[in-house]
Every structure is written in structure tokens, then in C-alpha cells.
Amino acid sequence: MTISPMDLAGSAVTLLLAMVLPAMLVTRHQRLLVNAGFILTAIASLLAAAAGGWTVSAGMTNQAILAVGLPDLPFHLRIDPLAGFFLVVVGLLSFFVSIYSIGYVKGFLGQRPLNRLVIFYSLFLAGMFMVILADDALFFLIAWEVMAAASYFLVLFEDERIENRRAAFLYIVVAHVGAIAILLSFGVMAGLVTGFEGFHGYTFDAMRKADFSPEWATAAFLLAFFGFSAKAGVIPLHVWLPEAHPVAPSNVSALMSGVMLKTAIYGIIRVTFDLISVFPWWWGALVLITGLISAVMGVLFALMQNDLKRLLAYSSVENIGIILIGIGLAMIFTSFQLHLLAGLALIAGLYHVLNHAMFKGLLFMGAGAVLHAAHERNMEKMGGLIHMLPWTSALFLIGCISISGLPPFNGFVSEWLTFQAFLLSPSLPSPLMKLLIPMGAALLALTAALSAACFVKAFGITFLGHWRGEHKPDVRETNWLMRSGMIMAAVLCLCLGILPTVVIDWMDKVPEQLVGASISSSAGAFGWMWLTPVARERASYSGPMVFLVIIAVIVIAYLLLHVRSGAIRRVPLWDCGFEKVNQRMQYTSTSFAMPIRRIFGFIFSIREQVKPGTPATDRTFPVKIHYYLRIRDRFWGWLYKPLVDVSFWISRRVGRLQQGRIQSYLIYSFVTIIVLLMFMR
């Protein structure tokens, strides 16, 4: 008997779903529940990742039909290179996070029953895998809802706090508005296939084969883009993200930020490149512009945050923007039939999908480790943790370097590829696009530079300097399970940065499937060490060389300087002869971001007040002052508040119908029947 990737992926999903019932029944042996539960999810994740990796490297497509669901509407499953790639992304990170969770969740033991966490965690994973495997609209939407509902309950895990309940509510509302749009989009496409008569248009296969008229295709695309953007947290649909991600348990936030947002990216790629497949250039321009706005504003918002996990959540908005930039460019190139360039841009976007999953997963796990050890999320109160958490800090630093797009780590590779795609835009036939697209490259450069500033702040304030809070807690390094989850992600960050040719060679089947071009023949033309996306004369980058030369120079310089005895004297800090330096004199998160807040202040709604403290003593030498700063998202006031107000207004008006008297209700029914009889003869 031979096995296929579909069997592997199917057994992963089955395992995850089958876990649910036993997990419900275990009430007394919570430790066993945690250990067994997360080991099983780790195994299932590995299975799914293996299935995906196999599919992509072999470039094959597997299909299956499950005879469950409504009569005559079986579930269709399909695993092709695109699905396989996302299975690898989701599977790898959820494997790391599952290992991490065994250690992390132990912190909750004895505080509360953990059945809910384990059950919804495995349902959440199953939902994500099913979204990727689905090959018909019905199954896709069911899986999508399983994923959304499970993650809702995970956000709500610590439900005794009001802000968690609010965040979860906001999340589920936005998720459902998005889901409605996706439903409508599939409805439009399925309806066009069968002319709104039969049900057979609901499979993706039927949609792939159909030719849509441009207007309807546009409607379907816009609806799908809106719906998936709501899930991906694209600005201006991002408001739920910085609320929901920080309050979830950190292992869940790692998954939500690292991979759940990617399922929305998967949806966008699937609908545009695969289902509709022929589209005008302005769709790509729309995706590109939204991506640019999300990237720049996301990182600016991230810079303003003082809560470590909120900062990471906003930075996810930024990274989703960078991914959309790659995809938007690929769409533009595709619509002008520049297949090779489209392949390059798509590889850049997908590479960033993989990279972001790794480093954002790593960073959220690191933030979780800090939270676990120091019981603090507010950076203004942290500092000096590098001495107490040597492992966590080193791993978090790797995440910070990677996400800032610095060589030789992985974030740089995808940003570099995106820049190369931007620089190839002069091959476009339209002069206007030639002019405008390189401006996008400048915005991407701004994003990269700001994100470096943001993560200098995140790492510097959290781990360096002195503890900024009142009482220094007893902080101890995290357990080995949490560490090993992070170490694996960190190692992958480095490998993805150093060996881009190998990875691109592997994932090249995805652009081949979607845009009909492969770039691996040129990308690795000069051996595995040199990445040359188009041609050697055009551009080349060698991660291993950069890495090795820097290491070599460091080692040589170190050895040369330590031929003589290199005495180091440790002394207290020099305080310039003034008052003793204390931890209150350090720069804080707010003060670090102050210059950028002032320069880009017009983007936020900022209220800043300085008041003399009480008792109002000497004005010249105040003993105490109050500083008040509030930074808010302008989108909340611009977009959401009016929407909320309008919906309340409408509900109040409609609510007048409800009077509580049976007579009036009978009249409503009577009038309705009369009207129906008149029109529906």
C-alpha cells in the first residue's frame, strides 16, 4: 500500500479532531492532559508539514472527496503546491509552538481547568489545516468558521478580565463581517458557474474552469479581498488585532499572529491566482497600495506601543503589508504577462510568509516567556532582563534581528527579493506605473528602517538597562521545553537567511503552478551560495558569505586583541559626579519613541499633557509632575465609531416595532401575508 500526502494531511486533521472528545473527559489528570494533548498536536503538525513539504517538492496535486456533509454536497479536498506550502508554514510553526506550549501551559496548572485550552487549541489547528486543504466553498467556509470560533474561545481563555471579553467580542464581530464577504464572494463565483440553478458550482474545480465576466469577477475579488483582509488585519480592518492578540495566552498569540493571518493570505492567493486567474492590473495595484499603507502605518503604530505583545501585534500588521506588497507586484506583473517577474515577486511574498511565521512565532513565544517569568507585559516597567533570562533574551534578539530585515537572518532575504521585484518594474509597459511603483520601494525602505527602530526599542527597553518597575521580581529562566520551541524557530530563522537558494529551489513549484514561471534555474544558477534572482549581473546576494566573513573578522579581531592579556575592570557606573544614577533616569519606551512620535505625529490622534504634581510646590524646581499621554488609532474615530453609532441608531429605530403587544404582532403578520399574496401570485 502506498501513502500519499493527502493521507498524511488527512490523518493529521483526524488526529486533531479525535483528540477533542478524550480531552473533554479528562478532568483530574490535568498534567497528563497538557503533556499528551500538546504532544499529539505536535505530532499532527509534523504530519501536516511533512505532507506539505512532500507535495511542494514533488510538485504534485492530490485530490479526495469525503462523503460527509449535506446530501449531494460532499466535501472536496485537494493538496497542491500552494496548499502544500502553507501546510508547511502552519505545520512547522505549530510544531514549535506545541512543544513550547507543554512548558508554557504548565504555568496555568492548578489555576484553572485546562481542558478548554487544549480542546480549542487542537480545533484551531484542525481548522487552519482544513482551510488549506478545502477544495470547495462549503468546506472552506466551515473550516474557516471552525478556525474563527476556536480562536475566539482561545482569546477568551482568561475570561475573568473585562478587556479580554471585549477584545474577543471585537474579534468575532470583525471575523464574521469578513466571513460574510467571503461567503458572498464564493456565492458570486458559484452562481456564475451554474447560473444560480444547481449546486455544482460550489467546488473550486468548477470555479477554476469557468470564465467570469470582468464585472462579476471584480465583484468577487473585491468581496474576497475585503473578507480576507479583515482576517489578515490589513489597515483599516486591523483594529481587532492589537486587542485580541495580546490578551490571548502567548502560545496562542504566536499561532494567531504567525500563521492564522497567513490563512487569509492563502485565501487571497487562492481566489485571485487560482480561481479567477485572469485579472486586470488595477487589482494588483489595489493590493499593493493596501499593502504599503499597512506596512508603514503598522510599524508606526507598533513603535508607539508600550505593551510588548501589542507592539508585536501591530508589527504583524506591518508584515502582512510587506507580504501583500509582494503579492500585489506579482498580480501586476501577471496582468501584463510578465511571468518571470511575477514569479519573482510571488516568491518574495511567499518567502516573507514563511519568514514572518518563524520570527513572529519566535517573538511571541519570547514575549510569553518574559510574561511567564516576570509577570509583566508593560515595557515601561521592565529592563535588565538579559541578566536573568540569558536564553530567552538571546533568542528574542535573533527574532528582533530577523524581523528588522538585517543580514544574514531571514527577514532580509524576503525584503531584498521584494526590492528586486520593485526594481524590475521598469519592464512594465505603462509609463505611469513605471513612475509610481519605485515610490513603493521607498515606502518599503521606510518600513524596514522604522521596524529596526521599533525592535531596538522592544529589545533595548525590555532586556537591557536596569529594571524600571518598583519592585524587582524574582525572575528565573524558563524551562527547557519552552526554550527548545524557541530554539528551533531561531535556528530556522538563521537557516532561511543563509540558505535562500535551497528554500527557493524547493518552493519554486508554487509560482510554477500559479503564474507559470520558475525562477530557481536562475536563482541558484551559480551554486547554492549565491542567490541571483534574475541574472548574476542584475543582483546577487550570498547569505553564507556575509555570515562567514563577519564571524571570521570578529574572531580574528578578538584573537588578535587577546594575545596580550585583555584585562577588564568592572566598575560602578560613572555618574558625572552628580546625583547617583538610578533606574528612573533611563530612557523609557515612551521617551525612545518620542522623536518619531513628533515627526509622524499627524498620523495618530495624540493627547499630551504635563501638569505640576500635587502638592503644587515651587514652580521653578517642581518635585513632581504628571505626564499624561494618550495615542489612539485615528481609524477608530474615522471609521468604526460612526459605524457603531449608525448600527445602534438603526437598531433603535427598528426596535420600535417591538412593543410587546400581541395585537400589533398579529397586524404585522396579517399585513405581511396580504403583501405576499399580492405580489407572489
Place this chain on the structure above:
Amino acid sequence: MNLYPFITEILQILIILAVSPAFVGWVRMLKCWLQGRTSAGLFQPYRDIMKLFAKDVILAENASWIFRLTPYLVFGTATLAGGIVPMLSLDLPLSASADVIVLVALFAIARFFTALAGMDIGTAFGGMGSSREMTIASLAEPAMLMAIFTISLAARSTSLSQIVQVIYSGQSVLRPSLAFAFIAFVLISLAETGRIPVDNPATHLELTMIHEAMILEYSGRHLALIEWAGMMKLALFMALGAALFFPWGIDASNTATGAALAFLFLLLKLAASGVVLVLIETGLAKMRLFRLTEFLGSAFLMATLGMLSFFILE
């Protein structure tokens, strides 16, 4: 295997290591002359570095490994960058492993770690320097990349040796796009290397220092490495500008005489760029921090104009 390119590569790295202190000495000397002071001579930076290497390191009690790693890392990236910018020859093995975007990113990684080191001790100055440096960098980097993109659009490549080759062999007609890009590049170089009007390398005044504030706690060999790397960065930016906009003299023929000639040309170009740098620095005063947005904004505008004129005029 042809060994010649490797020899030029190593030679070039050694040259930039050796010449950069003299270049800084040259700049300081010119500045002294212009300001009517007596200079300490061309070789004072060497004496400074030697002195620092001979001293013991004094470290604050709570300095972490990041503080100790940073000098070596900064020095390492500067050395690697020295191997990438074509100065002697076009055929450099390291040049193929890193294009101009990687070069910018190499300076970024040095800056990233310097900023972290500034925050490591927990003094107010360190944090202040880090915050300002990262702010300036986040405005300078897009402008820098825009200027470079203008050139690489003209050369259809981001690889430095390829750009140099195209501009070298190509139409010697002065292109308007390159002129704009050059102005932008000059403005950004001032910001990136921490010169007046953006930062003052000679100051230790609390409220104005940026780069110096971050490295205030360094001493001994650590400080020597950082200072040396800073000198290399300054010389490298000059050499990069010379290579991108005035590539004449760089050896394309792979001969020893060609390389020797290129070395002479390099010295000449560095000397000339030193004069320009000093004239700019003496003519301007240091700007307030929040005026810098206008300065870097105009650099960005210049680069954008360069790109527009490339598409419209060329």
C-alpha cells in the same frame, strides 16, 4: 582557480583599514587650517587608536554580552563593507556576495547593535543617543535607497561592480538623474556618517551628541574598534560615492599596474572628497534635531526627482 581577484580583495580590505585613519586625519587637518588652528597632523588618528588599544577596558557593572560583542561586530561589518565597495578593481569575489542593498543593510546591522549597546548600561545619554540615531536612520535609509535605486535603474543592476562598469563604460554625458542622485547621496552621507549638520563628531555636549552618546561608556580596545570602524565607514562612504558617480580609475583590466593606478586614483579621490566634506562642514552649523526632517526630506526629494527624471528624460 584564478587567485588574482582574491589578492586584490585582501589588498583592498587592508588598504581601507590602513588608509581610513589617515583620511580622518586629513579631514581634521583641513578643518583646523580653515578655522585658523594648528592641526595635530595627518597621523594623529593612528596614535589615538594605538593609545586606546594599549589601555585596559573599563566596563560598567551591568554591561551585558551585547555591550562587549558590539565593537567586534561593528568592526566586522565595516571590514566586510570595505571588501564590497569597488575601489581597486571591479573583479572582487566579495562584491558578488553582496550588492548595494546588502551594503546598506550591513551599515544598518552595525547601527542596530550600536543602538542596543547604548541602551545596555541604562544611562540617560545612551538611550537618548540610540533613540535619535534610530530616528535619523529611519529617515535617511529610504532616501539612501531611493538615491541608489535611481542609479541601479540606470545601470539595470544593484550589483556594485556592475553599476560601476555601466557608468564607467557608458555614455559619459552627464545624466540629470545621476546629478540629482548625487546631491541626495551627499546629503545622506552626511547623515549616515554623523557629520555636521546632522551630528557633530567632535562634541561631547549632552544635548547635541548622537553617535557619541551611544558609545559614551566604551573604553580601551572596544572604543578603539568602534572609532576605527567609524573612520572606515566615513572613508567607505566617500569611496562609494566616488565609485558610483566618478568611477574613473578603478581597474577593469585585472592587472597589477591597473590596481596600482587605481590605488593612486583612490587616494586622490579621497583627498578631494575630504576637501568637499570640510567645506560643507565649515560652512554649516549643526541643525536642531527636529529640523533634520527637512534636511533628510530634501535628500529624499532629490532622490525622487532623480528617479522621475530618469523615467521622463532618459
